[in-house]
Amino acid sequence: MAVEQEPQISIWPDLATLTEAAALHVVELGRRAIAERGQFAWALSGGSTPKPLYELLGSARFAQALDWRSVLFLWSDERCVPPDHTDSNYGMAHNALLSHLPLSAAQVLRMRGEDEPNAAAEAYELQLRAAGPLDLLLLGMGPDGHTASLFPHSPALTETERWVVPNRAPDGSARLTLTFPALNQGAIALFLVAGADKAARVKQALREPSADLPAQRVRPIHGQVEWMLDKQAAGELA
Ligand code: 6PG
Secondary structure: OOOOOOOEEEEEOOHHHHHHHHHHHHHHHHHHHHHHHOOEEEEEOOOOOOHHHHHHHOOHHHOOOOOHHHEEEEEOEEEOOOOOOOOOHHHHHHHHOHHHOOOOHHHEOOOOOOOOHHHHHHHHHHHHHHHOOOOEEEEOOOOOOOEOOEOOOOHHHHOOOOOEEEEEOOOOOEEEEEOHHHHOOOOEEEEEEOOHHHHHHHHHHHHOHHHOOHHHHOOOOOOEEEEEEEOOOOOOOO
């Protein structure tokens, strides 16, 4: 039986030190996975917090830090827009990171936000299941406690079978998202959260189990949850 571990929490002085620490952590996890299994399967998120991390990992300093040809890039969620749209999570990661790395097309499994959402979700589920276990899920948390595109009270929260589903953000925009069954088969779920506007939710997420935030339901069955926070986001933790 899997024994659930307490989340690991680290707090950094500001976004720059958080980003630096996260980059070194991703590299360490990647090296370990590649040494053990020959591949590092990493699911990316959108949002503003990981962008500097992607840019740092895409910089010359990290070019030799990891065997980038052994990394498989996936996504935890996507907006239903074409890849070159400014809202595309793939597009953001491509510009900040992927376009700077020596990758083959087969290493980049993006969600096809431009396709009909149900068909895109089904197609992505097949790719995700074929990819094998995720070594790292890089996640964020919105001010409402959502993670990936799993918004409070949205239908995707109750999905127990499918790994990828269409969902809607509170503003009505269409999304594709991994579900809890998919997120919870990963090894490390790493929440990267920065900014004072997240402080109250971070406190709830980490100290109030009854808050029932979507982010709290990420609990890998055989893995570990980690939170890397800047001082502002951690401001209400006792
Ligand atoms: C997205 C996300 C989403 C994000 C949070 C936090 O596509 O927007 O994957 O879940 O991680 O909303 O976003 P910030 O980093 O911008 O606060």
